[in-house]
Structures are given as C-alpha cells and as structure tokens.
Amino acid sequence: MYRTVFLRISFFCFLFSLLACADNDKTERLPYYNSPDFTPIFLKTDDEANRKITHQIANFSCIDQHGNIITQKDIIGKVHVASFIFTSCGSICPIITKNMKLLQNEFKNDKNVVMLSYSVTPWIDDVERLKVYAQVNKINAANWHLLTGKKYDIYKLARQSYFAEEDLGFTKDSTQFLHTEHILLVDKNRKIRGIYNGTLELEADQLIKDIKTLEKE
Template identity: 60%
Template sequence: MYRIVFLLLSSLFIFSCADKKIDSIELPYYNEPDFTPMFIKNKLEVNQKIKHIIADFSFLNQDSIFINQKRIEGKIHVANFIFTTCGSICPVMTRNMKIVSDSLVSNKDLVFLSFSVTPWIDNPKILKKYKELNNIKNKNWEFLTGTKSAIYKLARQSYFAEEDIGFSKDSTEFLHTEHFILVDKAKRIRGIYNGTLTLEMQQLIDDIKTLEKED
C-alpha cells in the first residue's frame, strides 16, 4: 500500500516538474506596441487572440534584389533597424547580431533582416560594403533599403520598433532604436531584446531554439 502511494506521489511529482519545464521554455506573444506579453498555450486561442502579424513588404537588399514577405514565410526571423553612418549604437548592434548569426549559421530556416533607417543614404552598394566590412558571411542576413515612408511604417506599425511610442509617432521623426525583434514562422512577434547588450544575445539564441521546436 505504502509502495503504491509512493509511486503515485512520485509520478505526480515528475509530471509536475515536466509541466514546469514546459512552461519555462514557452515564449509569449506580443500583440500591442507596448509589448505586453501574452502567454497562451492553446493554438486555437492563439489564432483567436493574436491578430498582429508582420505586414507585407518589398525592399532592395545589398545585392539589389527585391526581398519581400515570401523571404520570411514559414521561417523564424530577427529584425533590427540601423544605418551605416551611425557611430554610436549601430556598430555594437551589428556585432551582437553577428554573434547570433554565427552561432546559428547552419540553420537555413532562420533569417536576419537589417533595415536601414537612412535609406536615402544607404543604397544597395553601400549596404553590401557594410556587410563585407563587418565580415558577415551568412547568406540569410539581408540588409534592406527602400523608401523612408515604407521602412518607417513597417518598423513602427509591424515591428513596434519603438515600443514606448508604437506607431503613434509622426512618420517624419527619425527612427532610432536598439531593439532586436524576434518573429516566429507565422510572422508573430515573440521577443524583444536590447541589441546593445551582448548578454542578451544568449537569451535570443535560446529563444530562437525554443521557437524551432514549435509546430
């Protein structure tokens, strides 16, 4: 009798620990510009509650090839917003993004998108040189340029690039953010990270691996 009770209690303990382990690796969804996390397990509930996805886009990359939303469909991607003449946070962000890129370079279903916030300066030729100067070999890392209005709209309305302001900020105001945004295979935002902090890159790497396990 005692043995049966012990086995039952042990089983409950194991299942309880397993549940906690599962809970610890699940990532939230972000549906609003204030980045309030929403933890949802049921997929039907996700479809009902999470309506925000990254909008369609089309921009030129560093090789003068048009890149659109098909590039990220069914793939995890990480986005950030930089400009090549930036002398403050952008070089740090690029180095930190490279840490993630180099760590996961074998993952062909992972895409990195770096959008220029000074597209009137950063043409494809300049972006290609910038990629080469930073010794970026990953073919799945695109540096993108286009019209200012299109990039800024995508940044603020789709990626919530300035989470304290969201898309309420005037489109003429300069966009400058240190954030990296993690997006899942269904184009839903799943994480935000400070791209100037090297310590946060390991968390980003871990979170990407977590998303890889999702169906």
C-alpha cells in the same frame, strides 16, 4: 508490504515527472506582443494565439546587400529577427551589428531562421553601400539580409508592424527619424514574441535561447 510501498513511490515519482514536464512546457513558451506598449500575453496553444493575437508583421518588399528582393515570402514558416540600423551610424548601430553577429555564429546554417537588418537611411544605404558594410563587418551568412528600399515603406513597417521605436508605446510621425536599439523576435506566423536591447550582449544571449525555444514550438 515492501512491494506496495515501492509501487506507491514509483507512482508519485511518475506523477511528479508529469507535473514537472507540464510546468516546463508552460514556462518555456514565449509570450506574444499585440500592441506597441509590449504588454506580454501568455497563451498555451497556437490555436489560442490565432484567435487572440491579431497583430502580424505586414507584407513588405525590400532589396538586400546582394541585390536580391526580399519579401514576406522569405520569412513565412520561419523564425526571424529584425533590427534597424544605418551604415553611417557611429553610436548604437556598430554595437547592434556586433551583437547580431552572435546570432550569425549560432544560426548561420539554420534554414529556419532569418535575420533582417533594415536601413533607416535607405536614401543613403543603397545596395552597394550595404554590400561594403557587410564586407567590413564580416556579415557573410546567407540568412542575414541588410535591407534597403523606400523610406516610407520601411518606416511604416518598422513603426506599425514591428512597433520599433525608442520609446515603447509612443508612435512618432513618419517624417521623424527612426533610431532604436530594439531588436524584435518574430515567430513562424509573423507574430512578435520578443523585444531585446541590441546594445547588450546579455540580451543577445537571451535572444539566442529564445530563438531555439520558438523553433521547438
């Protein structure tokens, strides 16, 4: 009798553990974002995402603070984070950079994570200016690239690929200045998986957790 009761209890404990694991897997998988309004889309598998999520970060080519050409080849198969700043900004950019440094501290030696900070005044922020900005702000991780290039290319990439804008779902004309506190999280397949307020340390902490979640997928 006691043995039967014990076996039943063991069986239900095992079943509960399986269900709990399934629930954890479900809740830990980050949503996808397929449009500028950032409506979250929750999917269970990569195959399902490949069928239903059509949006990806487009190909690009920029130059970083070391004079190196950075393209989509540098992010394929890796989780990457994108922010948009300019070196002469005296408002939100220093705060965004400060919070991005939390990511630097966490993922500095992680070859599966890349941090990209695009300049929104690339006609001013040349390689030398970005290099000085990196030195002043102690940006020293090999996987953190401060990027410059042609304004049209960066603005098109920012607005059409990353959906980076101050007002979600609203796409301004490419001639209008781009200034946003949003930081975007992109997975190994160049699909957007998160959006965060770069001026809030709490959001940066959540971003760190979400990066680790993506690395496990």
